[in-house]
Amino acid sequence: MQQSSALNSVLAWQAAVNAQDLDGLLEHSAPDIAVAGPRGTGVGHQVLREWLARAGLTLTTTRAFVRGDTVGSRNAESGTRLIQAQSPATGRWQQCFS
Numbered sequence: 274m275q276q277s278s279a280l281n282s283v284l285a286w287q288a289a290v291n292a293q294d295l296d297g298l299l300e301h302s303a304p305d306i307a308v309a310g311p312r313g314t315g316v317g318h319q320v321l322r323e324w325l326a327r328a329g330l331t332l333t334t335t336r337a338f339v340r341g342d343t344v345g346s347r348n349a350e351s352g353t354r355l356i357q358a359q360s361p362a363t364g365r366w367q368q369c370f371s
Contacts, residue, residue: 283344287332
């Protein structure tokens with residue numbers, strides 16, 4: 274995956290979060306996505322659904338880096354840092370760490 278394609282994919286994932294677009298978010302996420310945060314790590318679309326329902330945040334990327342299939346970003350409003358790793362086989366996001 275090219276750098277701009279990986280970054281665009283992360284921005285689409287974040288846009289789905291901002292719009293509370295569960296279908297769009299799941300479309301960009303592998304069924305076994307790992308979601309890690311202050312409450313620990315969970316795996317799967319159900320965990321992602323629950324995270325989206327309670328997160329209550331808006332992601333505006335102010336800084337990003339791309340290395341291979343991994344994209345890191347810093348977001349303005351919340352100061353949240355997201356690191357996402359994409360599966361080369363499926364193009365879907367496998368991990369999200371905040």
